[in-house]
Amino acid sequence: MDGNNKSLGDLSTNFWKKEFRCPCPKCRKKKVRVSSLLLFKLEEMITIIDRGLDLHRPVIVLSGNRCIEYNLEIGGYNDSAHVPNPDGEAADIKVRGIKPIDLGLIAEKVGGLRIGIAEWGIHTDIRKPSPSKFWIYESSIIYSGRIQNESLLEFYNIVKRG
Ligand SMILES: [Zn+2]
Ligand SMILES: [Zn+2]
16 A cells, blocks of 8 residues: 555544434534444455555445434334444445455454445444344345354355355
8 A cells, every 4th residue: 555645534544524424414513423443443444455456445434323313214223333322333335346245254354343245335333243243135134143153255155045
């Protein structure tokens, strides 16, 4: 990575509050709160990605904080890790040129993250498995708990093989 090119966000090296802000109009001026452990893990992912590609690829945050009302509106779970309590503990992310499953495997390598694989990217959060560590967003959500909870790739292959 080019050391001269180092960015500095207002949350962590690569992340900005504006990326994590709940997008609803009510939250325009609300304080953005993101778990420092989650940020640390996302930064670890960037380190792995940049090392692998030998260039810097930004992690794009699709959804960070959500207020209770907005979370309800978009059909999120009651107890969503996106709702700050007091800090937001989830991020939906994508990286251009990296398939969601490959991004998920990078998150698995970092460890301590629950990972949801979607078409648009992945959900990551720092909550404890309960019991699932992984899930896949299909027409409904398929959880790893009773299928294969130790290896994301094995779980993914089982689900995708049908
Ligand atoms: Zn909101
Ligand atoms: Zn999410």
